[in-house]
Amino acid sequence: MDTEIQGRAAHVAAIRERAEAEMKAMGIDEAFIDRLVETFYGRVLQHPTLGPVFDARLSGRWPEHIQKMKSFWSSVAFRSGAYGGKPVQAHTGVANMSPDLFPQWLALFSETLSDIAPNREAKGWFMATAERIARSLTLSLFYNPALDDPQRKPA
Numbered sequence: 001m002d003t004e005i006q007g008r009a010a011h012v013a014a015i016r017e018r019a020e021a022e023m024k025a026m027g028i029d030e031a032f033i034d035r036l037v038e039t040f041y042g043r044v045l046q047h048p049t050l051g052p053v054f055d056a057r058l059s060g061r062w063p064e065h066i067q068k069m070k071s072f073w074s075s076v077a078f079r080s081g082a083y084g085g086k087p088v089q090a091h092t093g094v095a096n097m098s099p100d101l102f103p104q105w106l107a108l109f110s111e112t113l114s115d116i117a118p119n120r121e122a123k124g125w126f127m128a129t130a131e132r133i134a135r136s137l138t139l140s141l142f143y144n145p146a147l148d149d150p151q152r153k154p155a
Helices: 002-025 030-046 050-058 062-078 087-091 101-116 120-142
Strands: none
Touching: 002 062, 030 050, 030 062, 030 101, 050 101, 062 120, 101 120
């Protein structure tokens, strides 16, 4: 059993080392993660559609949210395991949350990356990751399997 645990720990450490090397090669470090999160959410607050939805949910808790998002993106980029939140539960029940907000979120994220990412490779990595996250959240929050029922489809 001890060798199995040690093997898992070594595997996790190797994953983290590869992620850190990959991020370093793209010019990504913790300072970039901080700048990305701060810049992006500053823009979210100014966005005419996203701003009111986010601010209604996070009013008075923005500093906490910014720290949580820094931890989240750091954990995703560096495979650090630092983030232990539950994104689906965090987004469940958000007033005025709708599937059409995700493309707007992604567009704003893309604009932010265009302005601050160190290179195209870094932008591509973060966008691909954000798109997977948006797709996952959209399916988790809004997917209705009954809509895929062939019996319900119009002929």
